[in-house]
Amino acid sequence: MAERIIVSHPGGIARVEGEGEVRLRISGGRVEDVQLRIFEPPRLFEAFLRGRHCGELPDLTARICGICPVAYQLSACAAVEDACGVEVPAPVRDLRRLLYCGEWIESHALHVFFLQAPDALGYESAFSMAARHGDVVRGALQLKQAGNALLRAVGGREIHPVNVRVGGFYRAPSQAELAPVAEQLHAVRDFARRMIAWTAALPLPDIEEDFTFVALQEPDRYAIEGGRMTTTTALDLGPHAFDGHVVEEQVPHSTALHARLRGAGRYLTGPLARYALSGDRLSPAARGAARDAGLPAVVRNPFRAIVVRCAEILHAVDEALALIAAYDPPDPPAVAVAPRAATGAGWTEAPRGLLWHRYELAADGTIRDARIVPPTAQNLARIEDSVRARVEGCADLGDEALRDRCEQTVRTFDPCISCATHFLRLELDRR
Amino acid sequence: MSARRPTLGVWKFASCDGCQLTLLDCEDELLALAATVDVVHFPEAGPVRPDGRYDLSIVEGSITTPEDAERIAEVRARSRRLVTIGACANGGGVQALRNFADVDGFLDLVYATPQYISTLRDSTPASAHVRVDFELQGCPPDKRQLLEVVSAFLNDRRPAVSGHSVCLECKRRGTVCVMVAHGTPCLGPLTHAGCGALCPSYNRGCYGCFGPAESVGADTGLHRTFYGARRDG
Numbered sequence: 001m002a003e004r005i006i007v008s009h010p011g012g013i014a015r016v017e018g019e020g021e022v023r024l025r026i027s028g029g030r031v032e033d034v035q036l037r038i039f040e041p042p043r044l045f046e047a048f049l050r051g052r053h054c055g056e057l058p059d060l061t062a063r064i065c066g067i068c069p070v071a072y073q074l075s076a077c078a079a080v081e082d083a084c085g086v087e088v089p090a091p092v093r094d095l096r097r098l099l100y101c102g103e104w105i106e107s108h109a110l111h112v113f114f115l116q117a118p119d120a121l122g123y124e125s126a127f128s129m130a131a132r133h134g135d136v137v138r139g140a141l142q143l144k145q146a147g148n149a150l151l152r153a154v155g156g157r158e159i160h161p162v163n164v165r166v167g168g169f170y171r172a173p174s175q176a177e178l179a180p181v182a183e184q185l186h187a188v189r190d191f192a193r194r195m196i197a198w199t200a201a202l203p204l205p206d207i208e209e210d211f212t213f214v215a216l217q218e219p220d221r222y223a224i225e226g227g228r229m230t231t232t233t234a235l236d237l238g239p240h241a242f243d244g245h246v247v248e249e250q251v252p253h254s255t256a257l258h259a260r261l262r263g264a265g266r267y268l269t270g271p272l273a274r275y276a277l278s279g280d281r282l283s284p285a286a287r288g289a290a291r292d293a294g295l296p297a298v299v300r301n302p303f304r305a306i307v308v309r310c311a312e313i314l315h316a317v318d319e320a321l322a323l324i325a326a327y328d329p330p331d332p333p334a335v336a337v338a339p340r341a342a343t344g345a346g347w348t349e350a351p352r353g354l355l356w357h358r359y360e361l362a363a364d365g366t367i368r369d370a371r372i373v374p375p376t377a378q379n380l381a382r383i384e385d386s387v388r389a390r391v392e393g394c395a396d397l398g399d400e401a402l403r404d405r406c407e408q409t410v411r412t413f414d415p416c417i418s419c420a421t422h423f424l425r426l427e428l429d430r431r
Numbered sequence: 432m433s434a435r436r437p438t439l440g441v442w443k444f445a446s447c448d449g450c451q452l453t454l455l456d457c458e459d460e461l462l463a464l465a466a467t468v469d470v471v472h473f474p475e476a477g478p479v480r481p482d483g484r485y486d487l488s489i490v491e492g493s494i495t496t497p498e499d500a501e502r503i504a505e506v507r508a509r510s511r512r513l514v515t516i517g518a519c520a521n522g523g524g525v526q527a528l529r530n531f532a533d534v535d536g537f538l539d540l541v542y543a544t545p546q547y548i549s550t551l552r553d554s555t556p557a558s559a560h561v562r563v564d565f566e567l568q569g570c571p572p573d574k575r576q577l578l579e580v581v582s583a584f585l586n587d588r589r590p591a592v593s594g595h596s597v598c599l600e601c602k603r604r605g606t607v608c609v610m611v612a613h614g615t616p617c618l619g620p621l622t623h624a625g626c627g628a629l630c631p632s633y634n635r636g637c638y639g640c641f642g643p644a645e646s647v648g649a650d651t652g653l654h655r656t657f658y659g660a661r662r663d664g
Contacts, residue, residue, distance in 0.1 A: 012474045017448050019474065041445040041495040042550060047536070048528035059638060063525045066449020066571060110455065118477060125477025127465040137462070145458040156629050158456060159449040159571040160640070163633045170633040418448045 013407050015115040015125070017067055018417025022387060022406045029395045034388045036380050036410065040417050049370040054080045054339060054361055058164045061357070061372070065419045066159050067110065070103040070151070071350030072357075072372075073164040074225055079357040080166045082239065083344025086337045091330035092168040094323055097225045099154040099161070100348070101320040104224070105147025106158065107351035108271075108309040108316075111414045112199065113140035116306050119408045120202040136198070139191040143313065146184040150320055153181045168334030175327060182324045185317050192314045193289050199310050200293035204303040205408075209389055211300065212264045213273035214378070216349050222274070222281040222315060225348050230277055233264045239345035242356050248373065259378040266382040269353030269375050270414070271308040272299055283318035286311045302386050303412050339365030350375050352416050374419040383413045437585050440472040440485035442506050444492025444499050445526055445554065449571040450517035451475055451491050457574055464578075468585065485510045487584050493519040493526060493554045500551070500560055507561035512584045515557045516577065518570035522642055525570075527554040565590060570640035573625040594645025596620055597637050598653075600628035609636055610653060616660040620653045636660075 012019035018040050025033040045064055052060065057076040062069035074096055081088060088096075113136065114126040123129040130137040148158040153173055155161025163169050216227035229237045237245060248259050261267045275282075276298040282290070290311040299308055345358040353375030360369040390409045391402055441451050455461065455476065470476065471483045488510035494500050507513055518524045530553045557563055567580050567590075576592050583590035597619035601608065609615040609631045617636030619628065623644045630637045 012479060014474050014477050014479045017475065019443060041499060043445055043495075043526040044529055045526075048526070048532065059640075060525060063447050063449075063570070066447040066452045069447075069449070110452075114455065114476065123477075125470070125473075127462070127470060127476065130462055130465075141458040141461065144456075148456060148458070156633050157571075157626070159452060162630050162635070165635075170630075170635045418446065 013410060015118065015411055016415055016417060017065075017115075017419075018415075020415075020417050022410060024387075024391065024402065024406060026395045031388055031392050031395060034384045034391075034406075036384050036387070036415075038380065038417055038420055040420075046370045046372055049359075049367050052367050054083075054359060054365045054367055055166055057359070057367075058166065059160075059162075062160045062164075064372070064374070065416055067107050067416060068103055068350045068352065068355075068419070069160050070100055070155065070164070071348055071355050073161065074100065075346050075348045075350075075355045075357045075372075076359075077164065077166050078226065078346025078348060079239070079344045079359050080346075080361070081337055081344070082346050083342040083359060083361050084337045084340055085342075086167065086335060088168055088335055089330065091328065092334065093225065094327075095154065095169060095172065095330060095333075096164075098320055098323040098327075099151065099164070100224050101316040101323070102147045102150030102154065102158075104316040104351050105313055105320075106144050106151060107147075108313045109140055109144040109147060111351075112195070112306055112309050112313070113137065113144075115414065116411055117199070117202070119411060120204055120306075136195075139188070139195075143188045143191060146181070146188045146317075149181050149184050153177050165334055167337040168330065168332075170333065172329035172331065172333040174329060178324045178327060182321060185321055185324075189314070189317050189321075192310070192317050193285060196286075196289040196295075196307060196310045196314065197293045199307045200295065200304075202306070204301070204306070205390070206301065207303065207390065208300045209302065209386060211272065211276075211382070212261060212267040213276045214261065214267050214269045214354060215273040215277045216347065216354060217278050218281075220281070222278055222283075222319075223349055224319075226346075227349075229347070229354065231261065231264070231267070232276065233261070235261075239347050239356065239358075242345065242347070242373070243358070243371070246356075246373065246378070248377070258381040259373065260381060266385055267378065268382045268413075269378050270305070271312055271351075271353075272302065272305050273353065274349060275299060275308045275311070282311060282315045285318055286315040289314060302409070305412055305414075309414075339363065343369075352376060352414055352419070353378065374416065376415045376417065376420040379413055379415065380420060383410060383415065386413070436467065436469040437486040438471045438484060439468040440481075440483065440488040440506070440510065441470075441475070442472070442488060442490045442492075443474070444490065444503065444520065444557070445495040446492030446517065446519045446524065448475065448491075450520070451489070453516075453571045453574055453577055454489070457578060460578060464581070483509065486512065487581070488513045489581070490515045490520050490557050491517050493523045493556060494560055495526065495551050495554045497551060503557055503560050512564045513557075513561065514565045514567060514580055514584060515563050516567045516569070516572050516580075518568070518640060518642060519554075520557050521566045521568060522556050523554040529554055567592065568623040568641045569625050573627070576625050593624065595624050596644040597622045597624055597626070597628050597631075597641070600624050600626070601631050604628055604632065606631045609634065610656050610660055614660045616657050620657075
């Protein structure tokens with residue numbers, strides 16, 4: 001069979017955060033190779049953080065990602081507090097969790113309705129989808145707006161919040177500042193609940209895969225801002241053990257590093273993993289709606305992650321409402337964190353999955369070494385496997401159909417390419 | 432206005448995506464905007480058509496690779512108006528911290544095999560490479576200001592974005608000066624307005640994420656207070 005190279009969509013795969021490319025090589029009717037190529041320019045955060053003061057980390061690392069800045073801020077805080085031997089009190093931790101709920105709602109709403117749903121319904125964008133699905137798009141905008149309102153009320157603004165500091169917050173919001181947010185969340189809650197059934201009814205590809213799942217877990221709640229790393233291979237780790245079990249490798253086709261779990265290989269972190277490992281700890285309403293929508297206890301169809309994200313949105317709404325109802329402004333809003341020469345590690349569940357930071361500090365708090373492993377970098381290699389599974393045995397399909405399959409598969413994982421520091425364009429190489 | 436809808440392109444260079452997300456965060460205005468303009472290229476939202484003609488191009492991110500230096504020139508050539516938004520596009524962004532360091536050493540730190548990576552020595556603003564019609568400050572930019580800039584350029588007028596400093600915004604909202612009252616170092620006197628003096632309202636000093644105000648010198652009267660202030664842990 002003749003060799004063919006087809007490059008589609010110069011300018012990047014649409015509706016993913018950041019820009020990159022999938023390269024598919026087909027030879028003799030077989031899929032020979034799948035590469036998720038990330039060549040978004042490296043921004044070199046881990047290098048320029050050296051020599052900065054650890055107190056600057058929440059403001060600096062937020063700039064890694066405009067969609068999930070809170071994840072970076074809170075993972076950085078957790079690592080520095082670990083280095084300095086400080087544990088923040090429960091009310092501060094609750095306020096962090098509340099802030100984080102806003103980010104889950106905003107980020108998931110963006111992905112579900114603006115990035116993934118147009119695929120299932122055959123639209124180029126949510127803008128064109130609005131013509132026939134106006135109620136859904138308008139509801140989605142209100143839902144996203146409610147998440148952003150929560151981020152603004154606790155963090156000061158929705159993108160790169162200013163209120164997060166090592167040890168807690170600069171100022172605790174008053175109950176009066178949170179009350180209107182609770183109203184907004186109540187107003188979108190029914191829409192969030194209905195969207196679990198709506199997404200479950202979307203025409204999604206029917207495909208089942210085996211995944212090794214990795215997610216933080218807490219015994220009594222759905223882990224968001226902390227916990228222990230657990231896996232479907234029965235690991236149970238603290239943050240210092242992360243790099244002993246996760247190996248990062250550089251691959252020539254990508255400016256992002258690829259991760260694998262020692263002894264288990266490629267793995268997945270994010271909504272599917274969280275749901276598989278602690279779905280029983282979702283809010284009763286989220287659990288009930290997911291069950292009614294026919295969602296099994298472990299979802300192995302990556303395309304149904306859209307339903308899981310909706311269940312997590314409802315959970316985050318319920319969690320936020322409960323936290324606001326019980327809210328008493330922490331006083332003081334932050335605990336003192338005296339720097340010391342030590343290495344600290346910390347992690348949280350970003351909307352896209354486990355986000356690990358480790359810092360080595362000098363006695364005065366200067367950063368000597370920084371390591372950041374974002375969820376997308378952990379997932380990239382596993383996403384390649386799913387793209388392969390999606391096109392395996394379909395080599396007789398036309399180029400455009402293959403391109404669509406590859407792109408849609410990448411999109412369902414909600415990769416954050418800016419986070420993985422890096423770039424997607426689709427290149428189809430047929431031999 | 433002509434009968435044809437004006438065409439819009441939204442472009443990403445080295446950045447966090449936050450600036451274009453600001454556009455998607457205009458939840459109340461987004462659908463109206465999408466109906467008013469022809470969104471030709473905006474990959475994050477869906478349309479990918481980088482070879483079109485654009486009445487207005489909005490650029491986020493800094494120029495850090497030889498390929499991106501070529502790409503920004505291409506975007507300029509295809510655009511009637513080009514507006515840069517955010518600290519990266521306007522000043523090189525946080526990744527411009529590399530400009531003061533040894534970039535090869537930086538690559539060695541992050542990548543085991545740095546020869547795979549192609550990068551320029553400096554992270555530079557778009558204006559170092561092409562003519563820019565307007566620079567909207569902010570990391571991220573303010574939603575209202577962004578909508579004002581978009582609507583101004585679509586209507587062929589100058590945007591009404593005042594270039595005064597954050598100090599005036601503090602006075603306007605009645606926030607007590609954190610530098611004078613609490614001795615907290617604050618970049619507000621030098622920093623471009625637009626955020627609504629957010630940081631001082633959270634009991635912290637401004638850290639300058641909107642870049643320099645239009646006309647400030649080093650001596651603002653408050654600079655002595657700044658140098659006398661304690662370091663904010």
